[in-house]
Amino acid sequence: xxxxxxxxxxxxxxxxxxxxxxxxxxxxxxxxxxxxxxxxxxxxxxxxxxxxxxxxxxxxxxxxxx
Numbered sequence: 001x002x003x004x005x006x007x008x009x010x011x012x013x014x015x016x017x018x019x020x021x022x023x024x025x026x027x028x029x030x031x032x033x034x035x036x037x038x039x040x041x042x043x044x045x046x047x048x049x050x051x052x053x054x055x056x057x058x059x060x061x062x063x064x065x066x
Contacts, residue, residue: 003046007035024049024052026045
């Protein structure tokens with residue numbers, strides 16, 4: 001699964017683009033434009049996005065096992 005597919009998955013399951021962008025410390029519009037294909041994403045931000053989504057998945061997993 002690509003990082004863009006992962007982002008779509010989280011977004012389609014209720015995690016806002018605004019929340020993810022805040023976790024990455026980037027502008028919401030930057031992430032939204034990349035998601036819509038209007039703008040490319042830098043390798044640095046792609047790595048950061050992947051790490052952010054991995055951390056979200058860990059947080060959700062932790063919550064579900066409590």
